[in-house]
Amino acid sequence: MDKKKEQANDLSPGSSMDLLVEQFMAYLRMEKHASPHTMEAYGHDLEEFTQFLIQDGSGGAKGVDPTQIDYLTVRRYLAELKKKGLERTTLARKLAALRSFYRYLSREDIIGNNPMLMISTPKKEKKLPQFLYQKEMEALLAAPDQSPMGQRDRAILEAIYAGGLRVSELVGLNIHDLDFHLGCAKVTGKGKKERIAPLGVPAMEALKAYLYDGRTKQAAKNRGSKDIKDIKDIKENNEEEKALFLNKFGTRLSARSVRNIVNKYVDQTALNREISPHTLRHTFATHLLEGGADLRSVQELLGHVNMSTTQIYTHVTKGHMKKVYLETHPRA
Secondary structure (H helix, E strand, O other): OHHHHHHHHOOOOOHHHHHHHHHHHHHHHHOOOOOHHHHHHHHHHHHHHHHHHHHHOOOOOOOOOHHHOOHHHHHHHHHHHHHOOOOHHHHHHHHHHHHHHHHHHHHOOOOOOOHHHHOOOOOOOOOOOOOOOHHHHHHHHHOOOOOHHHHHHHHHHHHHHHHOOOHHHHHOOEHHHEEOOOOEEEEEOHHHOEEEEEOHHHHHHHHHHHHHHHHHHHHOOOOOOOOOOOHHHOOOOOHHHHEOOEOOOOOEOOHHHHHHHHHHHHHHOOOOOOOOHHHHHHHHHHHHHHOOOOHHHHHHHHOOOOHHHHHHHHHHOHHHHHHHHHHHOOOO
């Protein structure tokens, strides 16, 4: 432990924090299999914390040294964040980044005392997830045209709604992940965990139309691309060739592009409210529960680790439950 502390303290001002954060981020990526979204968020949060330490004059005589931080410094940082009027969910995430970072430093014996042990996380505001009603969802699914890009967009909307996919799971799909015979797709979720997502007939038909028609025309933008006659012909080691959803340049679609696609059709169908790709995932879960699915099955389909994450959808369906009660109970 002393040797690691000496190595950290011997670094030039500011570099101690930079080096440890770099090592921590490598740990998240290689050992924890953190998602790109988590990596980006934690990196930004730790950079923001570093800037606070510089302005606050904390972190020891040699500059920003995280081994010299105590819980009072973290409380000052938390107070500074609260002054900015940040939401509780944002505060909780920033504290989660610091907890994970200092837990790593403690595990590696770089610090003796973990300052985060005396810091409590603010209670999150419970916000009910937004969802679309069935007629709204049907209008959204019907919005894309039959052009190559329209076929792609229809397949994207159908896949998210039919499988409850996260955006990261959707854009990470490869052609070989589809099983048209069983009507499902193999998706890779948080922490590199794989699950099988049933997609249903309409979604699989939309995917098939895109794969064998629209995608072929998109892929033609790439030199050496060829028509897809059979999935078996696709080379799994060719990144551009194996990606399922392509952008206008014929390369893998990004998460940002999916958000833009959803926004486009939300505007086109005049739904007049903020709807993100994640809203379609919420809609998937809500419609399943309203249709009579049990919570445990919905948890598995969503790829949630904890049941508590799925339970929020029970609040959304209370209106539906009340309607069923009033229509069926003899004393209602």
